[in-house]
Amino acid sequence: MHQEREAMSSKIILIGNEKGGVGKTTTVLNVGEALARAGEKVLLVDLDPSGNLTHTLTKLQPDLRAAAKVTADHIVDIDPETRKPAAEAILDAIRPGVDLIAAPANAAHLIAAEKNITNDPIEGPHVLRESLEPIRDRYDYILIDCSPTRNALEMCALVAADQLIVLNEAHDFSIAAMQGVTSYAQSIKKRHNSTLWVRGTILNKVQSGTVLARAWTTQFAEAGIPVLGSVRSAEPIKRAVNDGVSLADTKDGWRHALVYDDLATTITQRKKS
DSSP states (O other): OOOOOOOOSOEEEEEEOSSTTSSHHHHHHHHHHHHHHTTOOEEEEEEOTTOHHHHHHTTTOHHHHHHOOOOGGGTSOSOTTTOOOGGGGEEEEEETTEEEEOOOSSHHHHHHHHHHHHTOTTTGGGHHHHHHGGGGGGOSEEEEEEOSSOSHHHHHHHHHOSEEEEEEOSOTTHHHHHHHHHHHHHHHHHHTOTTOEEEEEEEESOOTTSHHHHHHHHHHHHTTOOEEEEEOOOHHHHHHHHHTOOGGGSTTHHHHHHHHHHHHHHHHHOOOO
16 A cells, blocks of 8 residues: 655646646746746656657757656656666756756657556556655655646656646636546545645636636636636747747746746745645
8 A cells, every 4th residue: 555645845746737739838847947936946747748848948958858868667667676766867957946857758658658557557656656756855846747638647647746736728618627627636636645736727828917817717716716827828938938948038038937936936835725
C-alpha cells in the first residue's frame, strides 16, 4: 500500500485541460517564469508526448535539446529496479530560476509508458510521484504539463500533484467541462491521492477587469469554482512562444508578464481552507 506523502518543500501543480488549443503549455511556461521572478525555484515537467513545452524552451538551444538524454525511464518507468533517477534528466537553468525535465525526444517512449501504466493499475498510477519525490526538496514549485486528453499520464500527474489548476476559455461549455475534470480529479483523490486540491481555474483569452471577465468569474463562482485570474489573448505572448524567448524580455511583453506575476502571487499566497 502506498503511504501518505510526508510534508515536502515543493508544491506540485498540474495545470491542465482536456481540450487542446486553449493555451495550456503557454500558461505553464509563463506561470513558471513568473514564480521564478518572484524568487521561487521552479521545475517544469513536460509529460506531453508532443513536447511543445520542451520545444519552446530549447528552440534557441538545439544543442541542449540534443544532449538531453531524457527517456520515459526517468519519470514514468513502472519498474523501480530499472527506473533511472529523475535528477539525471534535469536541464538546469533553462530560463532564470527555471529547470526542465524535457519530454523524451521520441514521443513513442511516453506512449509506450502510458500503456505500461494502464496495464498495472496498482503501481502504475504512482510512478511519477515516486520519481519526483527524491528531487522535491530542490524546488519550491514543480509544474506539470500533460497532453489535453484523459489518459494514464494525466492520471499519474494527478496522483503526483498537490494542486490542480484548470485552464479555461469563456465558452458556454467551459463550466460543464470544468465540472467533468473536477469529478475525475475527485475520483483520483479518493483512490490515490487524498491531499489533492482542485484549486480552481484560470480564464485564458479574457482580459482581466472587463465586464466579460466579471461575468464569467461570477458564473464559475456560482458553480463553486474559484477563478484565480484571467489572461487576455495578446500578440506579444504568442510571439514570445514562437520565438522561444521569455515574455518579460520582449518588446511590450513585460506588460503581459505582469499578468502572470499576479497569477503567481495568487498561487503562492492563497491557502487551502
